[in-house]
Amino acid sequence: MRLVSAALCGAAMALTLAACGTGGKVSSSTDVQNGKALFQQKCAGCHALAAVGSTGGIGPNLDDSFAEARLEGYKESAIADIVAGQIRYPGQYATGSGLDRLQSNMPPNIVRGHEVDDVAAFVAANAGAQGFAExxxxxxxxxxxxxxxxxxxxxxxxxxxxxxxxxxxxxxxxxxxxxxxxxxxxxxxxxxxxxxxxxxxxxxxxxxxxxxxxxx
CATH class of the missing domain: 1.10.760.10 (Cytochrome c-like domain)
Incomplete structure (x- = not known):
């Protein structure tokens, strides 16, 4: 699972917040503990997140990605929406000198349905909460x-x-x-x-x- 940053995908973000896009509102009824378990199973291998002790370096470090967002006053609900959108529609980037090809390294819908909201809620509650990684x-x-x-x-x-x-x-x-x-x-x-x-x-x-x- 490769978000950004943020922000998910440091992020998300002026900040990766702007970089990630949106994908609909996350439900107010979520299971954060289920989100934690899913994150550990599906996302921790690629993303660093202090809350679960993960150190994956393939995708963005989620603590770094969202620490600035918290300082800027973004609410958890806004961060959760960004995370959910990035899970459903992973960001693409131009490759090659001609910038004529787009690639996305994170598969879409790595979790589905209510599980998207659970993971998004867990990340939003924890990413960046401990500040930038020293x-x-x-x-x-x-x-x-x-x-x-x-x-x-x-x-x-x-x-x-x-x-x-x-x-x-x-x-x-x-x-x-x-x-x-x-x-x-x-x-x-x-x-x-x-x-x-x-x-x-x-x-x-x-x-x-x-x-x-x-x-x-």
Whole structure:
């Protein structure tokens, strides 16, 4: 299960909240404990969530994705709606230099029916509640260091030694500095926004790295 961030899919999100889309209202009658069990069975392998001790790195870290949303004052009901929408309609992203193909790495309807609401309610009640993960806090201004800490689990750059497949392969995409900076700042699709997570100087540094490494 690969959400984002947020937000689910750091997120969700200005933030991955904006990145994930919606999919209808979650019922007010949910079984959070069932949602927890389903998350552990279906989602924990791909997503990190402190509430269940999961450390999956294939999809977005849900604590990082939603911590900023909570700081911005988003209600649990809004987060639950975002999560449910992402489960039903996983975000897609453009791949290749021509941006003419779309891919989604999370299968749609990994849970169905009322189970969607249960999982969404569980994630909304717990994701980001413990704040940003200290283990992934970045203070460096080095673009490569920032990329490996915050981006490598989702993106491939051979020179950085990363092989993430949730987001586009950046060796193939070859984004410009302006495009990389905008994407890192605002997020999109299943990618969390890093505005407020990284400083402006860090965003510039990682965007420079992403846009220039393959041209060296």
């Amino acid at each position: 283990a992934t806090a970045v203070t460096s201004l080095d673009g490569l260091t920032i990329f490996k800490a915050k981006c490598g689990s989702c993106h491939t750059i051979a020179a950085a030694g990363t092989t993430g497949t949730t987001g586009p392969n950046l060796d193939q995409l070859r984004p410009s500095f302006a495009a990389a900076k905008k994407q890192v700042t605002n997020g999109g699709s299943v990618m969390p926004a890093f505005k407020g997570v990284l400083t402006n100087a860090q965003i510039v540094s990682v965007a420079k790295y992403v846009s220039s490494h393959q041209r060296k």
